[in-house]
Amino acid sequence: MRGSITRLVFMAGILLVTMVLYSFDEEQKNVIQGHTLTEDYYMDEIVDENKNDEHVNRIETAELERDAEILAALAGLTETDLTEDKKQYIKEEALETDKAEKDKAEPDNYVTEPLEIKRVIHSSDLFHPHDDFDDVLDLMSMFALHSAGEIDLRAVILDQKDKQAGRPGSVLVDKLNNLTGYNIPSGVGPQALLTALKNSPGPVIITVVGSVTDLWEAYKTDPILCEKKIEAVWLFAGDAQQDPTRNHTYGKDYHPSGLEYNVALNPPAFTEIIRSDLPIVWIPCYDGGLVESPMDGLDKLHGSYHMNQYEKLFSKSNQEVIKFFLEALSSERLEGGLYDWDEIKGHHKSLFGVGIFRAIPRPALDYPFDFVNVSITANDDGTISIGEGKNIKLFKRTDRANYYDRMSVITSKLLSYL
Known part of the structure; x- marks a missing residue:
């Protein structure tokens, strides 16, 4: 046995x-x-x-x-x-x-890649409490680039003067100044933009992530100064398709399919600034109308739209930066108080700028996007026809399959400089 x-x-x-x-x-x-x-x-x-x-x-x-x-x-x-x-x-x-x-993986060649520090004036429809939180993340990205010594952020111009009086975006600019120890000025309206141009010791990049109203009014007021001091306009607005298959919510009195929000704020200003003699780098927010789902947005060739998770965006940030983020985001809470980080860190946000700003001072890094030379015509109805007209640089995704994830990597690294 x-x-x-x-x-x-x-x-x-x-x-x-x-x-x-x-x-x-x-x-x-x-x-x-x-x-x-x-x-x-x-x-x-x-x-x-x-x-x-x-x-x-x-x-x-x-x-x-x-x-x-x-x-x-x-x-x-x-x-x-x-x-x-x-x-x-x-x-x-x-x-x-x-x-x-x-x-x-996104290459981290921040030292060896040649750097030309760019002067930047950031124009934004930033409010506090916010309309859309992507404007806050855009501002944080600008301060981060300034902190990294890659841009000289000359000023923040706050769009839509009447709304600024009740919900001033300057509150967030001041808070970021306190957080970083800088003294970046902010102002409202076209005169503030002209003053920032006059005070700049050299050419500047204008980034527009809201209405084009202030830039267009400034250009009409002093076109000589603008053409002398503005190196290029990075325009985050519009739809890459003249007749998008999916409708936009706003601007239907200009175009049957509607217009992207930033354009709909002032379609003539958008049209005329593109027709001007200013160099344009155009980053359409969408390509074919509003994105119906995150996966749908992943396949668009010329739209800058990308969906990112908060936890990934702030994976390299310190607690003070996360605290600023939570305070800014929580301003939307009608019941008051702060969001709990553990509860909202898994949430996602649609973005259009943030990490793309990195290409202003460092165009040679390996991005999931590029800028191609095209000719466009700005139409009276606020749309754009691609193929003839003014020569510009147009945003184009080069790695559509990994675009969202790689943008998260770029932005998290960028925000770590705050």
Whole structure:
């Protein structure tokens, strides 16, 4: 009887070892394939902060071989029991995964890539409490670039004078000045823009993320000053398609399909500033009308729209920055008080600028977008026809499949400078 029991135990041991080894083999395949296919994987660990231009590699061939040997030893096997096929499979999959991760990861060549500090005047329909929180994140990105020494933020021009009186965006500018120790001025209306241009020691980039009203009024008032001091207008507004298949909510009295919100605020101003002699870098918010779902927005060639999660955007930020974010976002709460970070960090926000601003001082970094030379015509109804007319630079996605995730990486790195 004892002999039979012993033989049964021995046979059960062999069966157990075989199952462990098989399970290990399958587990390694699943882990490797999971790292390759999980869309959020490379967001978790992108940049090695101690090395310039190098990224964290979670799977290395040597580690995989070592782990395989350890598990085999625990199962009572020797290294030779691991077949060459199994070891080669692990090596090849690891190398492919490593390459895929490096292709996805955003290069961090902030030191070696040439930098020309740009003077910037930021024009925004920023309010407090906000209309759309993306304007707050745009402002934070501008302050971050200034903190990084990549732009000289000359002023923030606040759009829509009448609304500013009741909900002044200057409150948020002042708070960011207190947070960072800077003294970036803010002002309301075209005269504030002209004053900022006069005070600038050299040419400036104008970023417009709201109505084009102040810029257009300033240009009409002093076109000579504007043409002398404005290096380019980065215009975040409009739809890349003249007749979008999906309607916009506003501007239907100008166009049957409506107009993108920023354009609808003042269609003639949008049209005339594009027709002016000022150089234009056009970043349409949409390409084909309002985005009906995040996945729908992922496939648009010329629309800057991207959906990002708060936790990822602030993954590298300190607690003071997150506190500012929570206070600004919580201004929308009718019941008062602050949002709880743990409750809202998983929420998503649609954005149109933020990380794209990084291309102003550093155009040569590896982005999931580029700017192409095209000719356009600004139509009286607030739409744009592409293919003839004025030469401009047009935003174009170059990595549509990974656009959202890579924009999260760029923006989280940028916000870490605050």
